[in-house]
Amino acid sequence: MKRLSSMFLVCSALALFSFAPAKKKKVIFFGDSITQAGVGPEGYITQMKTMLPADGYDLIGAGIGGNKVYDLYLRMEDDVLNKHPDIVVIYIGVNDVWHKTSHGTGTDLDKFEKFYRALIKKITANGAKLILCTPAVIGEKKDGENAQDADLTKFSDVIRKISTDTKLPLCDLRKLFMDYNLQHNTENKEKGSLTSDGVHLTKEGNAMVAKNLAEIIAKQ
Known part of the structure; x- marks a missing residue:
């Protein structure tokens, strides 16, 4: 009888374990004002919640307007490491280029790469998987006609190279x-298609980011 009781308890425990809900993957989106707006009603993080299983992922925005790569590095411990995410999406670079003309600041390309690689090293050591994103646009005109196209492409090339070197997945926005x-921009407008001002995303721009990132996240 005791043996039967013990077997019953073991089977019951195994049954409860098998029906226990799987732990959600915690995903932190680490970036600037584009990510800050990503948690809004039409933001890319909000839209992504309809693309990924609700019981499988906990999507958390960690974007602050005006941030550059070194701002992310300075707040990484509080906003990322201490939260122990399973996946971190790094989406930064627009302000590192844009602020050179809009604010007279910005980030030198070599320093951008050093800070970016330092972010990856710290976050990886904390146990999270990483997804990298290139910055999308500063102006939507075609054929390199936006004032900062050349610089933004250089910064994007650095992120592509880092992705190749580290074998980390890349969302090449x-x-x-x-x-x-x-x-699609047949009238060659500077804004109004995927962005509202040449930088910040419209509902359609957010949808493009959401769709492509969700596909990558689902594979992690």
Whole structure:
């Protein structure tokens, strides 16, 4: 009888364990005002919640307007490491280029790469998987006609190289947005297609980011 009781308890425990809900993967989106807006009603993080299983992922925005790569490095411990995420999406670079003309600041390319690689090293050591993103656009005109296209492409090339070196997945938003505007921006407007002001995303721009990031996250 005691043996039967013990077997019953073991089977019951195994049954409860098998029906226990799987732990959600915690995903932190680490970036600037584009990510800050990503948690809004039409933001890319909000839209992504309809693309990924609700019981499988906990999507957390950690974007602050005006941030550059070194701002992310300075707040990484509080906003990322201490929260012990399973996946971190790094989406930064626009302000590192844009602020050179808009604010007289910005980030030198070599320093951008050093801070970016330092972010990866710290976050990886904390146990999280990483997804990298290139910055999309500063102006939506085609064929390199935006004032900061050349610089933004250089910064994107650095992120592509880091992705190759580290074998980390890349969401190449720069290429996606440029390809889209080449095909659809027939009037060659600076804004109004995927962005509201040349930088910050419209509902359609957010949808493009959400769709492509969700596909990568689902594979992690």
